Amino acid sequence: MSDLLERLRERGWRLTAQRRVVAEVLDGDHVHYTADEVHARASARLPEIARATVYNTLSELVSIGEVIEVSTDGRAKRYDPNARHTHQHLVCSKCGTIRDVHPSGDPLAELPEAERYGFTISDASITYRGTCPQCAAA
Amino acid sequence: MSDLLERLRERGWRLTAQRRVVAEVLDGDHVHYTADEVHARASARLPEIARATVYNTLSELVSIGEVIEVSTDGRAKRYDPNARHTHQHLVCSKCGTIRDVHPSGDPLAELPEAERYGFTISDASITYRGTCPQCAAA
DNA sequence: TTCTTGACTTAGACATTGTCCAATGTAGGA
DNA sequence: TCCTACATTGGACAATGTCTAAGTCAAGAA
Numbered sequence: 001m002s003d004l005l006e007r008l009r010e011r012g013w014r015l016t017a018q019r020r021v022v023a024e025v026l027d028g029d030h031v032h033y034t035a036d037e038v039h040a041r042a043s044a045r046l047p048e049i050a051r052a053t054v055y056n057t058l059s060e061l062v063s064i065g066e067v068i069e070v071s072t073d074g075r076a077k078r079y080d081p082n083a084r085h086t087h088q089h090l091v092c093s094k095c096g097t098i099r100d101v102h103p104s105g106d107p108l109a110e111l112p113e114a115e116r117y118g119f120t121i122s123d124a125s126i127t128y129r130g131t132c133p134q135c136a137a138a
Numbered sequence: 139m140s141d142l143l144e145r146l147r148e149r150g151w152r153l154t155a156q157r158r159v160v161a162e163v164l165d166g167d168h169v170h171y172t173a174d175e176v177h178a179r180a181s182a183r184l185p186e187i188a189r190a191t192v193y194n195t196l197s198e199l200v201s202i203g204e205v206i207e208v209s210t211d212g213r214a215k216r217y218d219p220n221a222r223h224t225h226q227h228l229v230c231s232k233c234g235t236i237r238d239v240h241p242s243g244d245p246l247a248e249l250p251e252a253e254r255y256g257f258t259i260s261d262a263s264i265t266y267r268g269t270c271p272q273c274a275a276a
Numbered sequence: 277t278t279c280t281t282g283a284c285t286t287a288g289a290c291a292t293t294g295t296c297c298a299a300t301g302t303a304g305g306a
Numbered sequence: 307t308c309c310t311a312c313a314t315t316g317g318a319c320a321a322t323g324t325c326t327a328a329g330t331c332a333a334g335a336a
Contacts, residue, residue, distance in 0.1 A: 014282095014283065014284065014331085014332050014333075015332075015333095016283095016284065016285080016331080016332070018284080018285070019284090034322090035322080035323080036321090036322080048285095048286080049285085049286090050285060050286045050287065050288095051286095051287090051323090052285075052286070052287080052288095052323095052324080052325085053284080053285055053286075055322095055323065055324075056284085056285085069212065071209050071210070071211060071212035072209070073209060074207070074209035074212070074214075074215040074293090074294090075294095075321080075322085076212075076321080076322060076323090077212040077322090077323090090249075090253075090254070090255065090257055090259070092257065093260070099255050099257075101249060101253040101254075101255075102253055103245060103248040103249045103250075103253070104248045104249075104250060105243045105245070105248040107241060107243070107245065107264050107266075108266075110241040110242045110243040111228075111239060111241045111242075111266060112241075112242060115228075115239040115240055115241070116228070116239075117228065117237050117239075117270070117271075118270070118271035119228055119230065119237075119266075119268040119269060119270050119271070120268045120269045120274060121228070121266050121267070121268035122231070122267055122268050122269075123266070123267045123268070124264055124265070124266045124267070125264070125265050125267070126245050126262055126263070126264050126265075127262070127263050127265075128245075128246075128249060128257075128259050128261070128262045129259070129260055129261045129262070129263070130257040130258045130259035130260050130261070131257060131258045131260075132255070132256070132257050133255075133256035133257070136256075136258060152302085152303050152304075152311095152312065152313065153303080153304095154302080154303070154312095154313065154314080156313080156314070157313090172293090173293080173294080174292090174293075186314095186315080187314085187315090188314060188315045188316065189294090189315095189316090190294095190295080190296085190314075190315070190316080190317095191313080191314055191315075193293095193294065193295075194313080194314085212322090212323090213292085213293085213323095214292080214293060214294090215293090215294090
């Protein structure tokens with residue numbers, strides 16, 4: 001994740017302790033925390049970090065494309081740092097767990113011209129829903 | 139939409155004025171209101187209808203599969219009454235307009251077994267994002 | 277190194293969306 | 307018509323996110 005900090009610096013960002021901590025929390029694959037979870041984990045390392053700062057930093061990371069915002073259920077948005085490799089999401093309807101998955105087709109190519117209504121389409125995201133093994137066993 | 143009322147009656151639902159009004163508001167294709175918009179439109183016909191009643195009725199319609207809940211942006215969920223025909227959604231990133239669309243492939247079939255992580259998958263939804271003609275012109 | 281400055285952070289008020297509950301009302305069967 | 311279980315109401319509450327004014331600080335300049 002230090003390369004993320006590097007990229008941020010190249011964009012002229014001021015590297016504050018708060019931003020560093022948020023970036024560290026988001027480190028790793030298959031991480032899909034809510035803003036609140038990011039705040040909780042960041043607080044563990046930097047107790048005085050403000051909620052607003054976490055929201056600000058997450059929004060900035062999303063706007064420059066380093067992190068993807070995932071809203072699967074109308075509850076809290078989740079933040080997915082694995083933005084450099086296109087992938088889709090598999091969500092457990094019961095516990096809300098999210099996995100990154102890689103389907104075979106290209107959904108963008110599968111939308112006929114007649115179904116585009118003049119839109120300029122930039123992106124397609126697929127959400128698979130089901131029950132995870134843990135919840136199925138319970 | 140009177141057939142919806144008929145189906146509800148068959149399920150043993152009590153047909154109250156409030157439920158009737160909510161069903162009427164949801165009548166038609168390409169309708170994707172938020173709960174608040176449903177409430178506003180229902181209030182126009184039945185001024186004393188409570189917010190909680192609208193939420194209750196919408197939840198019930200979703201749980202019996204007459205209406206689909208769509209959360210495209212982490213803001214308010216939208217309610218899509220066109221549930222009997224499977225379809226996907228095309229969302230304008232600027233104004234939030236939603237259109238129903240029908241891509242060619244079957245996303246469920248495109249998720250390899252190795253990418254299912256033991257989940258029992260029940261459903262796949264695709265959200266296309268882009269800019270609608272109106273917003274592109276502005 | 278120290279200074280300066282504009283960007284960053286903070287705390288808390290506020291906004292939006294959704295849920296819950298006790299009291300009241302009523303649809304539909306007896 | 308009367309009963310009663312189910313539905314509705316209104317308002318409190320909860321969860322998530324946004325905004326603002328005042329204070330703080332990273333990083334370049336001198």
